[in-house]
Amino acid sequence: MDILNETSEKGVAEARFDLKVDDEVVPGIRWRPERGTGPTATILIGHGGTQHKRVPNVVGLARRFVRHLGATVYALDAPGHGDRITDPAAAEAARARLQGRIASGGGASWQMSADEAAAWVERTQRGVCEWHALVDEVEQGGGGNGTIGYWGVSMGTLIGLPFVASEPRVTAAVLGLAGLGGRPDTVEMEAQARSLTIPILFVFQWDDELMSRESGAALFDAIGSAEKTMHINPGGHVNTPLFERDDYDRFFARHLTVNQ
Amino acid sequence: MDILNETSEKGVAEARFDLKVDDEVVPGIRWRPERGTGPTATILIGHGGTQHKRVPNVVGLARRFVRHLGATVYALDAPGHGDRITDPAAAEAARARLQGRIASGGGASWQMSADEAAAWVERTQRGVCEWHALVDEVEQGGGGNGTIGYWGVSMGTLIGLPFVASEPRVTAAVLGLAGLGGRPDTVEMEAQARSLTIPILFVFQWDDELMSRESGAALFDAIGSAEKTMHINPGGHVNTPLFERDDYDRFFARHLTVNQ
Numbered sequence: 001m002d003i004l005n006e007t008s009e010k011g012v013a014e015a016r017f018d019l020k021v022d023d024e025v026v027p028g029i030r031w032r033p034e035r036g037t038g039p040t041a042t043i044l045i046g047h048g049g050t051q052h053k054r055v056p057n058v059v060g061l062a063r064r065f066v067r068h069l070g071a072t073v074y075a076l077d078a079p080g081h082g083d084r085i086t087d088p089a090a091a092e093a094a095r096a097r098l099q100g101r102i103a104s105g106g107g108a109s110w111q112m113s114a115d116e117a118a119a120w121v122e123r124t125q126r127g128v129c130e131w132h133a134l135v136d137e138v139e140q141g142g143g144g145n146g147t148i149g150y151w152g153v154s155m156g157t158l159i160g161l162p163f164v165a166s167e168p169r170v171t172a173a174v175l176g177l178a179g180l181g182g183r184p185d186t187v188e189m190e191a192q193a194r195s196l197t198i199p200i201l202f203v204f205q206w207d208d209e210l211m212s213r214e215s216g217a218a219l220f221d222a223i224g225s226a227e228k229t230m231h232i233n234p235g236g237h238v239n240t241p242l243f244e245r246d247d248y249d250r251f252f253a254r255h256l257t258v259n260q
Numbered sequence: 261m262d263i264l265n266e267t268s269e270k271g272v273a274e275a276r277f278d279l280k281v282d283d284e285v286v287p288g289i290r291w292r293p294e295r296g297t298g299p300t301a302t303i304l305i306g307h308g309g310t311q312h313k314r315v316p317n318v319v320g321l322a323r324r325f326v327r328h329l330g331a332t333v334y335a336l337d338a339p340g341h342g343d344r345i346t347d348p349a350a351a352e353a354a355r356a357r358l359q360g361r362i363a364s365g366g367g368a369s370w371q372m373s374a375d376e377a378a379a380w381v382e383r384t385q386r387g388v389c390e391w392h393a394l395v396d397e398v399e400q401g402g403g404g405n406g407t408i409g410y411w412g413v414s415m416g417t418l419i420g421l422p423f424v425a426s427e428p429r430v431t432a433a434v435l436g437l438a439g440l441g442g443r444p445d446t447v448e449m450e451a452q453a454r455s456l457t458i459p460i461l462f463v464f465q466w467d468d469e470l471m472s473r474e475s476g477a478a479l480f481d482a483i484g485s486a487e488k489t490m491h492i493n494p495g496g497h498v499n500t501p502l503f504e505r506d507d508y509d510r511f512f513a514r515h516l517t518v519n520q
Contacts, residue, residue: 206481206490217473220492221466227501232480232490241487246510254503 001028001137008034012066019076021133027083028134029053031062032072032143039145041071041256042138044131044170046152046160048177050095052082061151061245068249070259072143074134078159079126102209102237117184120158124185127159128166135169147256151248153177153203154210154237158189165192172255174248176203177237179215180222193222200228201251203244208237261288261397268294272326279336281393287343288394289313291322292332292403299405301331301516302398304391304430306412306420308437310355312342321411321505328509330519332403334394338419339386362469362497377444380418384445387419388426395429407516411508413437413463414470414497418449425452432515434508436463437497439475440482453482460488461511463504468497 006015013034019026032040043065047058053075062073077084085091112120131150138144150173152160157178164170180190200223204216220230233241253260266275273294279286292300303325307318313335322333337344345351372380391410398404410433412420417438424430440450460483464476480490493501513520 213477217477226494228494229501230490230492232492234486234488241489243514247507250506250510 001134001141003030010063010067011035012063019130019134019137021130026076026130026133027053028074028076029062030072030074031066033066033070037070037259039143041069041252041258042135042144042148043069043071043073043252043256044134044148044150044152045073045075046127046131046150046156046163047075047078047081048153049155050081050091050098051155053077054082061248064245064249065151065252068260069252069256071149071252071256072138074138076127076130076134078155079123079130105209112182112184121184124159124162128163131159131163132167135167139169145257147171149173149252149256151252153240158183161189162192164198165195170198172199172252174201174203174251176201176231177205177208177211177240178219179211180218181215182211189219190222193219194224196223196225198225199251199255200225201247202228202230203240204230204232205237205239206232206234207239210237261394261401263290270323270327271295272323279390279394279397281390286336286390286393287313288334288336289322290332290334291326293326293330297330297519299403301329301512301518302395302404302408303329303331303333303512303516304394304408304410304412305333305335306387306391306410306416306423307335307338307341308413309415310341310351310358311415313337314342321508324505324509325512328520329512329516331409331512331516332398334398336390336394338415339383339390365469372442372444381444384419384422388423391419391423392427395427399429405517407431409433409512409516411512413500418443421449421452424458425455430458432459432461432512434461434463434511436461436491437465437468437471437500438479439471440478441475442471449479450482453479454484456483456485458485459511459515460485461507462488462490463500464490464492465497465499466492466494467499470497 002018004016006013011034013032015030017028017030019028045058045061047053047055058075065071065073148170150160150164150170154177157175160175164173180186202220262278264276266273271294273292275290277288277290279288305318305321307315318335325331325333408430410420410424410430414437417435420435424433440446462480
């Protein structure tokens, strides 16, 4: 992991870094307490589709996890996102399509093309490998205290679910805004969910334009963990209420070794 | 309200009181900060079926609402419960029936008889009147700060839903372990839920032996409030995890005027 620079604001130090995974450079950001506190919990944040490592929601969550939990937080640009966009026009078109689906109320009429499906599966697998590589770096770097959380909803769950299902070093995860069905990897997602044993907080929007209530309930139901909680709020895909952030804090506080 | 005695333990003062409603004496308990703090938030706790005003769950919640929120907390024996049991053998039989339904996995095979249905409706209406009378007393007593919360699940929701729907002085409520359907007052319950405008935290158990997932989702769906959140955990009717208590605290902290 190459740290490019580090600046501080209100007690939180933020560093850009590059993570080399195979032949690719994955840009990331690390947030940590400005003053050294010894080993800290690690929290990984996976952003949503068409977003990137430093959208306001990610920065806001990261800073509060540092301030409230004393954690070190990492975000990566997902494959094809943020600084990894190679075709800006195609990325802009993808963003417009997603916004159009939300604005139109989405629903079952939307179908992924075979090309889109293949691209999604490849992107997911690549994203999973990159998170594993980041965990390797964190473990080697020695700054972590051995407890690792993952937070990611929507695309952050589509990549995060196979990641946490295959990463025994992650000890708790917040997932959500995702469901079972309608995707090329539905069978794999269900198997991954069933294999989970770590505590899961699963957030869902009751009026999500991109997935049905039934699909969300099916994914929650499939999660094999003894401790799992589903939080459902009214509103659409991008309307999760801000007070849920308090619940993320407390969920990680229960399951990671934190400094409060 | 006749205060019968008051004792203190670890900063929480507990008083037995009798509330006269029409010709009946309703036994209750009030918990409040041992040292006067000026006006406080009020939280009303409605116990579950076959329970009473001082079961461990009620005492535990009441004491933490005092300690964490500086609130004054009230519980009443519901009609036909606790000190209001007039036929101990019948009460014991009702408890055994309920435990039997839970032990057997419950399900749709259970049907309320016409007599049971009539008794439930009368009990619910009486319980609602008694909570209104208690709120009158709290308001007249002058110790409240004008913000009132209600907490009650299972039978505490069957009585609490019509109560909070008809009591504009209640400003937030925790409900749950209840669903729409299979009861004599289902139509009324749905209308009451739709009329709600206050913030609601609705807890539900994914494997509840006494009501289906669909009935719980239907009741949550019917709630008219702009802010409503459903928390679903695995396990049966009596297995709500203790960590949900932190969420009750914070829900009331957001919506009542509390001393933290």
